[in-house]
Amino acid sequence: MPQPFLRQARTFALTGLACILAASAQAQVSGSAGIVSDYMYRGISLxxxxxxxxxSxxxxxxxxxFAGGQVVSGQLAPQSHxxxxWLGYGGYAQRLPSGLSWEAGMSAYAFHGAPDWNFREVFAxxxxxxxSARLHYSPDYLGFRERTVYAExxxxxxxxSNWRYFWRGGYLSAPGNAASNRAEGRIGVGTAVRxxxxxxxxxAARLRRQGIGASSGYGSTASAPSSKVRSKVVLGLARGF
Structure with missing residues (x-):
């Protein structure tokens, strides 16, 4: 039976989408369905x-x-299948006359079968x-039992004509525990055809901790410390709609 947080996360995006569609007949809807060789999230595999x-x-x-959501068939280390x-998000964005845009909102994440990993963030x-630049804050991040700030x-x-390059650099900081801090990044290319x-x-990520505890999530205090840089090549294929 899904936990209450899981049900909230699954309805978070649907509620936001319904509000937007009701408020504006000119809402733009997009999505995609596909597969990735490894679901990497801020430098770790989920x-x-x-x-x-x-x-999505x-x-x-x-x-x-704006609002949206996604569901991924992930597998956390404590799980055997x-x-x-689930991810749901919603917020508000505004473009200024100078061309600069700002945004603010909230995200909710839920993991079926691992409710200790559930968490929420606010972002700006x-x-x-x-x-673009974003700052995220969570009072209890991904099973850490710690407050975190993530900047990207x-x-x-x-x-x-058909290809684009993209990159991201991010840093996760846990003000109460420096051992949980990590830097990560992504660089790649993409194309869209028909x-x-x-x-x-x-x-790539420079992890200060390694291993995932079965009960306390990534960054468990039982994990051995590490400062090695780990990298992974990821291939993704999706169909837009």
Whole structure:
């Protein structure tokens, strides 16, 4: 039976989408369904290094409100099989006359079969042309039992007529426990042909801790410390709709 938080996360995006669609007939709806060779999230694998299926939906309202969600067939290290991992988000964005845009909102994450990993974040960000920056805060992040702040920078551009490059740099900070801090990043290329989207990326992270405790999540105090840089090549294929 799903936990209450799981049910909340599954309805979070649907509620936001319904509000946007009711508020604006000009809302833009997009989504995709596909598979990734490894579901990497901020430098760690949430599919135990295995392929995962992913379905996502996004809605942008003409009045600035946005919402969306995704479900991934992930597999946490304590689990022996794939289970659903849910994400729902919603917020408000506004473009200024200078071309700079700002946004603020909230995200909710839920992991079926591992409710200790469930968490929420609030975020705020700025973007200009092909660059964006976001700051996220969670009072209890991903089973850490710690307050965390995650900062990220994103960018990209065109590579010819059909290809694009993209990159992200991020840093996770736990103010109460420096051993949980980590830096991570992604760089890659992508293309879209006749509705199909393909991405190839290199994900890397400098982890201060390694191992995932069965009861306390990633970053368990029983894990051995490490400062090694780990990297992974990830291939993704999706069909947009």
């Amino acid at each position: 599919s135990s290094g295995k392929p995962a299926a992913r379905l 939906l996004d809605v942008d309202g003409a009045n600035g409100w 794939h289970t659903a991992q 960000g700025l973007s200009f042309e092909n660059y 920078l994103n960018g990209g551009g065109a590579l010819g 509705g199909w989207q393909m991405q190839l990326s290199l994900d």
